[in-house]
Amino acid sequence: MKFGVVVFPGSNCDHDAYHVVSKHVGQPVDFIWHKQTDLSGYDALIVPGGFSYGDYLRAGALARFSPVMKAIKDFAAAGKFVFGVCNGFQILCESGLLPGALMRNSGLHFVCQHINIRVENEKTPFTSELDAGEVLSIPIAHAEGNYVCDDLTLAELEDNNRIIFRYCDENGEPSNEANPNGSRSNIAGICNAEGNVLGMMPHPERACEELLGSNDGRDIFRSLTKAVERMEGK
């Protein structure tokens, strides 16, 4: 099993992701510079948070043209796992691997705080170690996390259980007050139709140690590891 953490100019959560995979999941992991085009040997990729290309034009818009992205599309099409966090989610949306777009937060501020998200679908490679309805405390840190999509896309996401996480209060209620950025339908994370590509704005890699206030993020990485094991067992 091998993980890869993709590094664009301006990525800044790459070392956190690397640390979590190597220390808490205990799996081999490499950094993958954005100019790399050979992803053979990898089973799961993390597209980390940060400010790729300085967020110029739109968050994630220019990273889409990095050489590694064509390889990531082939990687995803082959059924391997791609996990985008924060800027990684923005990049996956901009590159068309996930539907919709992430706009400026409705409150305009950069929001950096622990929030609660509810697990909406526990039957995915990223959430199998979690329970449906479970509430996780995970930090967010973004100015462009306001998920938008048209009615048709929203219906498709809902009908196929592709909304994986929703912002909620501590009781698991996805209220307006618990929505930190104006995201449509309190969406915090979605997956593609095949279920092997996940994007989410909250940072589970920053919630893997009690010392940091929460270790609720660990089960997401554990789920992903088990999914790779299952795939290897086939």
Added chain:
Amino acid sequence: MKAKVYVTLKPSVLDPQGKAIQHSVELLGFEQIADIRQGKYFEIALDADLSENIARQTAERIAKDVLANPVIEDYRVEIDR
């Protein structure tokens, strides 16, 4: 030859930045402002010997593939000889 590209949010998409600007404008005392929406403007210098038609096609492609995100934005191209 210059292509001017205007990228604007689709009418259906809320524009929190435009709303904040509108609020500031109203605080300055300007009245009768119904709405302000923020967009982006690009100038693309193109080779002078291109035909206007080719220049427009090129700029349209750049706008569609790079400058605008079709999920949330529309674009408009003008060519200046």
